[in-house]
Amino acid sequence: MSLSALTVGQMPGLKPAQALPAASAQQIGKIRRTSHEFEAQLVSQMLQPMFEGLSTDGEFGGGPAEGTWRGFMVDAMGKQMAKAGGLGIASAVQREMLKMQGLSDPSTEAPRGA
Numbered sequence: 204m205s206l207s208a209l210t211v212g213q214m215p216g217l218k219p220a221q222a223l224p225a226a227s228a229q230q231i232g233k234i235r236r237t238s239h240e241f242e243a244q245l246v247s248q249m250l251q252p253m254f255e256g257l258s259t260d261g262e263f264g265g266g267p268a269e270g271t272w273r274g275f276m277v278d279a280m281g282k283q284m285a286k287a288g289g290l291g292i293a294s295a296v297q298r299e300m301l302k303m304q305g306l307s308d309p310s311t312e313a314p315r316g317a
Contacts (some may be wrong), residue, residue, distance in 0.1 A: 226306035237294040241288045247281030 226234070255279060259269040285293070302310055 223302075223305055224306040225309040226301055226304075230304075230306065231301075231308060231310075234297050235293075238293040239285055241296055242293040243278075243282040243285035245281075245292070246284045246289055247278045248286075250277050250280055279297045286297060 253295075254273055259265055259267065265272075298308070
């Protein structure tokens with residue numbers, strides 16, 4: 204008999220999973236915002252090495268000021284990239300944050316009786 208053929212009741216020590224309580228709209232909003240901010244920060248950190256070795260002199264270079272403000276530019280680029288879809292990890296981060304708090308997202312749950 205394969206492991207996939209066993210039901211939860213046939214496995215000693217395992218109990219059926221109980222549904223997690225649904226998160227409120229306010230909790231979902233905070234978690235969604237935090238997961239998108241996390242993704243924006245991650246994208247910014249990934250972009251940072253691309254700009255480290257660039258020279259700031261030359262005809263269209265910004266000189267020392269460009270180096271000073273470069274971090275802000277990279278952060279803005281990361282936010283825009285995340286806003287446009289980014290790496291697509293915000294939803295996974297959101298699910299894990301809800302799970303860690305013992306909550307579920309009512310908008311992703313299957314309808315009862317289906």
